[in-house]
Amino acid sequence: MTEHLTLAVSAAKAAARHLLMLFEQRPRVEAKYSSQLLTDADLLAEKAILEVLEDRHPDHSIVSEESGIKQAQSPFTWYVDPLDGTTNFITGCAYFSVSIALARDDEIVAATVLNPVTDELYTATRGGGSYLNGQRIQCRETDRAAVALVGTDLSVNKPAYALKGQSLTEVLNQGCRAVVINRAPALDLCNIARGRLDALIDNGSRAVDHAAGSLVLSEAKGRVRNFLHPSWSPATTGIIAAAGPLLQPLVNLLGLPDATGTTPSRIDPPSHLPRTGLDPSRQHRGDAEHPSNDRK
Structure with a gap:
């Protein structure tokens, strides 16, 4: 070490x-x-x-x-x-x-x-x-959302967030084998890395929630991106994480922007989540602008 x-x-x-x-x-x-x-x-x-x-x-x-x-x-x-x-x-x-x-x-x-x-x-x-x-450890490889076991945790502390979360969950339930809500994103990311889960979709996670698990997964041949941004910054709200080949099919399923800026017409993705950049002062869970105050 x-x-x-x-x-x-x-x-x-x-x-x-x-x-x-x-x-x-x-x-x-x-x-x-x-x-x-x-x-x-x-x-x-x-x-x-x-x-x-x-x-x-x-x-x-x-x-x-x-x-x-x-x-x-x-x-x-x-x-x-x-x-x-x-x-x-x-x-x-x-x-x-x-x-x-x-x-x-x-x-x-x-x-x-x-x-x-x-x-x-x-x-x-x-x-x-x-x-x-x-x-x-290494994540298992699949590129088919239909056979994927997906973890999710959705911010619901305001009515608008709850409605977006319900839409997201409905899409995942229809397009994936099973959806589980474990309310512990760090372990979910690690369980993708070891092959127990195939993906995690979390629209409100922040750095303290996903920073460690994102590296564990990435080093196990998984892929991560921010929820509303195709790039990855651990200081930015939200994460989509998956076994490598599965990430893009999930992005397509959810109708989120890909690396080319194209947004498939599937669901109306949440528009309220800010990109926080690198300012650690914006990472405190008490910040009212962040929708992840229901993480626990």
């Missing part, structure tokens, strides 16, 4: 110890926003991660799910979600993870996603491949 990846894994394991301790207990739950939940587990896990990262690299910027932004004069930014899948955690479902990624400028260079319950540790470095507990 590289030094940065080793650090990320250490931080994830520190957080996982708190999550495991609290998982079988009845967590204290608060409403962070109108439709998003916060538990003491989120806060304890985040504190453990930040202590590890800041001790080693106090000069790095950090974008964290609960604490928001720590801006520094550095090309490096850590993207931290201490508990991706809070709703699952609260309801006793073991589909949640710690997700940590390091970006240099706009490129993710190291990532780890850890499920504390199953002890499945996903790791990846730019150009170094993807691994599950030290074993190389």
Whole structure:
């Protein structure tokens, strides 16, 4: 492992110890926003991660799910979600993870996603491949949406978003073998990388949700793009991710713009999601302009 990846894994394991301790207990739950939940587990896990990262690299910027932004004069930014899948955690479902990624400028260079319950540790470095507990992984290849098992998570905290999400889900249900909603995009991306899922469509995910998993998938021969933009920037809202050959058929199915700027006439895609660019200060989940406040 590289030094940065080793650090990320250490931080994830520190957080996982708190999550495991609290998982079988009845967590204290608060409403962070109108439709998003916060538990003491989120806060304890985040504190453990930040202590590890800041001790080693106090000069790095950090974008964290609960604490928001720590801006520094550095090309490096850590993207931290201490508990991706809070709703699952609260309801006793073991589909949640710690997700940590390091970006240099706009490129993710190291990532780890850890499920504390199953002890499945996903790791990846730019150009170094993807691994599950030290074993190389690769997504399965299919180019047929009709046989694909697709994960999705749609922003529904405002009526307009809900209507767009319902249209999207209807199209996927008609065009794919099955659609599942796991509410934990980091693990969904990793499960595409290992061949359990074929794709993820998420119109509201942000960097803390998808940064780590996007590198794990890319290094496992998967492909990622932003929801409304054919290019990929981890700091931009929304993601479409798939086993390599499947990405374009899904884009065509959904009627979204492709790399040529062509938009197939299929559905009316959401037009409300902003391109946030590289400004980490726009990544805090409390920012009212982002539709992803129901992620948890």
